[in-house]
Amino acid sequence: MKTLLELLTEEVQEAFGKCGYDVSYAKVTLSNRPDLCEYQCNGAMAAAKVYRKAPIMIAKDVVEKLQGSTCFASAEAVNPGFINLKVAEDFLADFLNKMAQDGSLGVEKEENPKKIIIDYGGPNVAKPLHVGHLRSAIIGESVKRIMRYKGNQVIGDIHLGDWGYQMGLIITELEKRQPELPYFDDSYEGEYPSEAPFTIGELEEIYPTASSYAKENEDYREKALHATYLLQNGHRGYRAIWQHIMQVSVTDLKKNYKNLNVEFDLWKGEADAQKYIPDMVEMLKDKRFAHYDEGALVVDVQEESDKKEVPPCMILKSDGAALYDTTDLATLMEREELYQPDEVIYVVDKRQELHFVQVFRCAKKTGIVRPQTGLKFLGFGTMNGKDGKPFKTRDGGVMRLENLLREINEEMYKKIMDNRTVTEEEAEKTSRIVGLAAVKYGDLSNQASKDYIFDVDRFTSFEGNTGPYILYTIVRIKSILNKYQESGAVCADMSIRAAEDEFEKSLMLETAKFNDMIDAVYEEIAPHKICAYIYDVANAFNKFYHETKILTEEDEAKKEGYIALLTLTKEVLETCIGLLGFEAPERM
Numbered sequence: 001m002k003t004l005l006e007l008l009t010e011e012v013q014e015a016f017g018k019c020g021y022d023v024s025y026a027k028v029t030l031s032n033r034p035d036l037c038e039y040q041c042n043g044a045m046a047a048a049k050v051y052r053k054a055p056i057m058i059a060k061d062v063v064e065k066l067q068g069s070t071c072f073a074s075a076e077a078v079n080p081g082f083i084n085l086k087v088a089e090d091f092l093a094d095f096l097n098k099m100a101q102d103g104s105l106g107v108e109k110e111e112n113p114k115k116i117i118i119d120y121g122g123p124n125v126a127k128p129l130h131v132g133h134l135r136s137a138i139i140g141e142s143v144k145r146i147m148r149y150k151g152n153q154v155i156g157d158i159h160l161g162d163w164g165y166q167m168g169l170i171i172t173e174l175e176k177r178q179p180e181l182p183y184f185d186d187s188y189e190g191e192y193p194s195e196a197p198f199t200i201g202e203l204e205e206i207y208p209t210a211s212s213y214a215k216e217n218e219d220y221r222e223k224a225l226h227a228t229y230l231l232q233n234g235h236r237g238y239r240a241i242w243q244h245i246m247q248v249s250v251t252d253l254k255k256n257y258k259n260l261n262v263e264f265d266l267w268k269g270e271a272d273a274q275k276y277i278p279d280m281v282e283m284l285k286d287k288r289f290a291h292y293d294e295g296a297l298v299v300d301v302q303e304e305s306d307k308k309e310v311p312p313c314m315i316l317k318s319d320g321a322a323l324y325d326t327t328d329l330a331t332l333m334e335r336e337e338l339y340q341p342d343e344v345i346y347v348v349d350k351r352q353e354l355h356f357v358q359v360f361r362c363a364k365k366t367g368i369v370r371p372q373t374g375l376k377f378l379g380f381g382t383m384n385g386k387d388g389k390p391f392k393t394r395d396g397g398v399m400r401l402e403n404l405l406r407e408i409n410e411e412m413y414k415k416i417m418d419n420r421t422v423t424e425e426e427a428e429k430t431s432r433i434v435g436l437a438a439v440k441y442g443d444l445s446n447q448a449s450k451d452y453i454f455d456v457d458r459f460t461s462f463e464g465n466t467g468p469y470i471l472y473t474i475v476r477i478k479s480i481l482n483k484y485q486e487s488g489a490v491c492a493d494m495s496i497r498a499a500e501d502e503f504e505k506s507l508m509l510e511t512a513k514f515n516d517m518i519d520a521v522y523e524e525i526a527p528h529k530i531c532a533y534i535y536d537v538a539n540a541f542n543k544f545y546h547e548t549k550i551l552t553e554e555d556e557a558k559k560e561g562y563i564a565l566l567t568l569t570k571e572v573l574e575t576c577i578g579l580l581g582f583e584a585p586e587r588m
Contacts (some may be wrong), residue, residue, distance in 0.1 A: 001098060001099065001102050001106040001107075001108065001515070003106070003515045003516040003519065004087075004092075004095055004512045004513065004515075004516060005028060005029075005030075005039075005516045006516075007071065007095070008028045008039055008071055008072075008085070008087070009026060009027060009028040011066070011069055011071040011072070012026040012028050012041050012043075012062065012066070012083070012085075013026040014065075015062045015063075015065035015066050015069075016043065016062055018065045019058075019061040019062055019065060021043075021047055021051065021058065021061075021062070022047070022050070024043075025043030025044070025046055025047040026041060026043050026062075027041065027042075027043055028040070028041050028085065029041070029042075030513075031084070031085075033084075036078075036084055037074075037076070037084035037085055037086055038085060038086050038087055038509060039085040039086075039087065040082055040083060040084055040085060041062075041082075041083040041085065042081075042082055042083075043083075044056070044058035044059040044062065044077075044081040044082075044083065045080070045081045045082075048081065054081070055080050055081020056077060056079055056080060056081045058081060059077035059078070059081045059082065059083050060077040062075075062077075062083060063075045063076060063077045063083060069088075070088060070090070070091055071087065071088060071091050072085055072086060072087060072088055072091075073086045073087060073088045073089060074086045087509065089498035089499045089505060090498045092498070092499070092505070092508050092509065092512060093495075093496045093497055093498045093499070093508070095512055096496045096508060096511060096512055096565070096568060097495050097496050097564075099511075099512070099514070099515070099568065100496070100564070100567070100568045100571075104149075105514055105515065105571065105572060105575060106514065106515040107149070107150070107514075107515045107518050107519075108515070108519075109150060109151030110150050110151045110152055113151045113152045113153060114152045114153070114341075114342040114343055115152070115153045115155070115339065115340065115341050115342050115343075116147050116152050116153070116154045116155070116341060116342065116343045116344070116345060117154075117155045117156075117157055117335055117339060117341045117343070117344045117345070118140055118143055118144050118147070118154060118155070118156050118157070118344075118345045118347065119140075119157050119159050119344065119345065119346045119347065119348075120136045120137065120139070120140020120141070120143075120144075120156065120157075120158070120159075120346075120347035120348075121133070121136055121137055121140065121157075121158035121159060121160075121257070121262075121264060122136055122158070122159050122160070122161065122348065123158070123160065123161065123253060124160070124161035124162070124164075124166060125160055125161065125162045125166075125245055125246060125249035125250065125253070125269070126166060126167075126170055126203050126204065126206075126207050126245050126249050127166070127204065127207060128204050128252075128400050128401070128402075129253065129256050129257075129400065129401040129402070130398045130399060130400055130401055131383060131391050131398065131399045131400075131401060131404055131454075132383075132390075132398065133401060134260075134383060134401060134404075134439070134443065135349075135380045135381075135383055135443060135448075136347050136348065136349075136380065137257065137260055137262045138260070138262070138439075138440050138443045138444060138581065139347050139378070139380055139443070139444065139448050139527065140156065140262075140347035141156075141260075141261070141262045141263070141581045142440075142444055142527040142530075142579060142580050142581050143345065143347060143378065143525055143527065144156045145578065145579045145580075145581065146518075146521060146522055146525075146527065146530075146579050147522070149518070149522075149579060150518075150522050155265045155266060155339065155341070156263065156264045156265045156266065157264060157265065157266040157268055158253075158264040158266065158267055158268070158269075159268060159269060159270075159331070160250075160267065160268070160269030160270070160271075161269065161270060162242075162245075162246060162269035162270055162271050163232065163269065163270040163271040163274060163327070164228070164270070165224065165225065165228050166207055166211070167227075167228060167231055167242060167245065168224040168225060168226070168227035168228030168229075168231065169207060169210035169211055169214060169224045169227075170203070170206055170207055170210060170241070170245060171224075171227040171228075171231065171238055171241055172210060172214075172220065172223050172224040172227050173206050173207075173209060173210035173213075174197065174198070174206065174241065177206075178197060181197055182237070183237035183238065183240055183241050184237060185237070186237070188237070192237070192240040196244035196245075196247060196248050197244065198244070198248065199248070200248050200249065200251070200252045203245065203248055203249065210224065232274065242271075250267060256401060256402060259402070259405060259436075260401075260405075260436070260581075261436060261581050261582060261583075262581070268331075268334075270327045270331075272331075272334060273327050273330035273331040273333070273334050274327075274330070276330040276331075276333045276334050276337075277322055277326055277327075277330045280326075280329060280330055280333055280368070281297070281315060281316065281326075283366070284297075284299060284315060284366060285297075287366070289365065289366045290315055293312065294318065295318030296314055296315075296316060296317055296318050297314070297315040297316040298312035298313060298314050298315060299312060299313045299315060299362045299365065299366065300312050301313050301357075301358050301361035301362050301365065303361070310354070310357060310358065310361075311354075311358065312358075313325050313329075313358040313359060313361070313362040314326075315329075324355065325355070325358060325359055325362070328355075328356075328359045329359060329362060329363060329368055332344070332359075332363050332368050332369055332375075333368050336368070336369055336370065336373070340370075341373065342372070342373065342374060343373070343374035343375075343376065344369075344373065344374070344375055344376070345376045345378055345525070346375075346376065346377050346378065347378045347380065348377065348378070348379060348380070349379065349380060349382075350379025350380055350381055350449055351379075352379070353377060353379050356375075356377040357377075360375040360377070363375065376525070378448060378525055379448075379449055380448045380449060381446075381448070381449055381450045381451035381452065382451040383443070383451075383452060383454050384451055384452065384453050384454065385453070385454060386453060386455060388453070391454050404439075405435065405436075405439065407456065408435040408438055408439055408456065408459075408460065409431045409432050409435040410431075411435070411456060411460045412430075412431040412432075412434045412435040412438065412460055412468070413427055413428060413431035415460065415462070415468075416430055416431055416434070416588065419588075421587070421588075422587055422588075426587070429585075430585045430587070430588060433471075433582070433583060433584070433585045434467070434468050434471055434585065434588065435460075436582050437467030437468065437470070437471050437577070437582040437583075437584075438459045438460045438466065438467045438468055439459065439467075440467065440580055440581050440582050441459070441466060441467030441470065441531060441580065441582070442454065442455075442458075442459035442466070442467065444527045444528060444530070444531055444580055444581075445465060445528055445531035445532070445535075446528055447526070447528050448526075448527070448528065465531075465535050467582070468588075469535075469538065470534055470535070470538055470573070470577065471577075471584045471585065471588065472588055473538040473541055473542060473573070474570060474573050474574060474577070474584040475584060475585065475586070475587060475588045476541075476542075476545065477541065477566050477569060477570045477573070478570065478584070478586065479587075480545075480550055480551060480563075480566060481563065481566060481567065481570065483551055484551060484563055487551075489563075494560045494561070494563055494564035494567070495560075495561065495564055496508070496561055496564045496565045496568065497557070497558065497561030497564075500558075501547070501548075503540075503543050503544040503547045503548060504544055504548065504562075504565070506540045506543065506544070507537075507540040507541055507543075507544045507565065507569065508565065509540075510533075510536050510537045510540040511537060511540075511565070511568060511569050511572055513533065514533075514572050514575075514576075517529060517530070517533045527579070527580060530576050530579055530580055531580070533576065534573055534576045534577070537569065537572065537573060538573070541566075541569055548562065550562045550563075550566070
């Protein structure tokens with residue numbers, strides 16, 4: 001189904017063509033002066049230079065051809081050459097009815113669906129999730145849902161940090177505490193215990209203790225580095241400990257991500273890519289892509305067009321150790337072998353941009369990925385506190401994610417109980433739903449690449465551009481529809497009618513922008529545009545609600561038209577919040 005903007009543009013193109021002007025000038029856009037018109041076309045301004053004619057004359061020619069159009073209620077030429085347009089009410093109602101009948105609300109699916117891998121999450125195992133993991137999870141989940149909504153096959157990969165120095169630290173500290181465990185007896189040949197020798201709580205205490213001690217004790221640090229080396233080279237006991245770490249840690253991670261309504265299709269990590277590294281290194285040497293520089297093996301990725309220096313992509317350090325560059329390249333090699341993706345999108349802190357420039361260039365230059373494989377870096381900014389610095393706990397530490405969510409839920413619970421319209425049990429359940437919306441909307445309403453202030457008071461407010469305000473609007477619509485059905489009426493087979501006042505038409509115009517908005521969000525990978533859109537829809541609905549007698553309307557046909565419009569508006573809003581990664585409760 002064509003979008004409203006496409007249909008309006010086609011109508012104006014036909015008018016330009018009838019006047020003898022190139023139709024490329026007939027682009028219709030949303031009005032930047034909504035007090036004057038709903039849509040506009042500024043093409044006459046550009047066409048004036050080509051046709052050596054005053055812009056207002058061209059605009060008047062086009063407007064004359066638009067008279068009698070079924071698309072427009074009015075078309076007006078305004079100095080110095082703007083064409084101001086208002087949509088015909090009947091045409092708008094017809095468009096919305098077609099949208100309501102379409103299974104995808106009028107959104108066209110990809111003609112040639114792509115296989116897309118989204119790399120997001122990226123936590124290190126054996127460490128608790130903290131607020132620094134929030135943006136990758138929230139943005140990545142939304143991007144995954146948006147890409148799927150357009151008909152693509154999308155694979156979400158958490159890409160765990162599960163193979164580095166932290167593993168050696170945990171092994172060393174565990175041996176220090178429990179040297180009698182069979183994992184540290186090289187002569188042991190039996191089966192290792194199936195139960196881990198630590199809980200998630202103990203594991204999360206072991207790592208920081210070991211990390212701090214290693215900074216003060218060189219012997220301990222060397223032992224941890226050696227344990228890392230042995231693990232990575234197949235030490236049987238250390239591999240068994242690693243398996244325990246993974247099992248305990250991943251179980252906890254899954255629980256925490258579930259609370260965020262975030263799901264991954266793959267739970268792979270750096271360890272999965274290790275087996276690809278030796279062959280990859282040999283290939284880079286054999287094909288002379290890599291060379292040694294001060295003992296390190298590197299691939300040059302500088303390009304002539306670069307205005308700044310782009311350092312070589314380092315494959316191996318001078319001591320032969322692999323780096324993040326190595327692991328990320330090997331992961332791309334693994335993805336090519338197993339999945340052959342058309343595109344890989346990395347949702348990562350924007351401060352890692354240079355690293356990914358190096359990796360992407362190296363992967364393309366060396367043939368690790370096919371020439372047609374798209375590699376995209378979606379860098380996000382920092383989540384800051386009200387002081388403008390990275391978000392911390394009250395005592396200055398890094399806040400655990402589960403503690404942040406608990407605080408938000410408690411705040412929402414207080415506000416919901418203040419209303420006294422639901423039971424304590426329902427309030428508790430609702431507070432989790434609304435709390436998650438507050439967090440996700442608070443994050444996603446900002447352009448991903450920008451830093452933003454995480455303001456608990458503002459994000460949990462039921463007023464203004466917030467998640468709770470959006471949910472409250474949806475719940476209000478649900479309540480009206482439920483009351484209508486409780487009266488014995490049936491919501492099926494109803495049609496949206498031509499608007500009879502500005503508030504009804506405003507809501508219809510906002511709802512009709514849905515598929516145009518989705519296309520823009522998809523092309524630009526911009527979830528924040530969904531937030532901006534649903535805020536406009538919510539405002540339009542609430543003005544309509546306050547100015548219109550919906551359920552008490554005596555004209556039954558008019559009432560049915562209202563109900564049909566509300567049904568579509570609810571579906572649009574619920575689809576949008578689903579793409580953002582949260583849902584609405586039945587009551588608030």
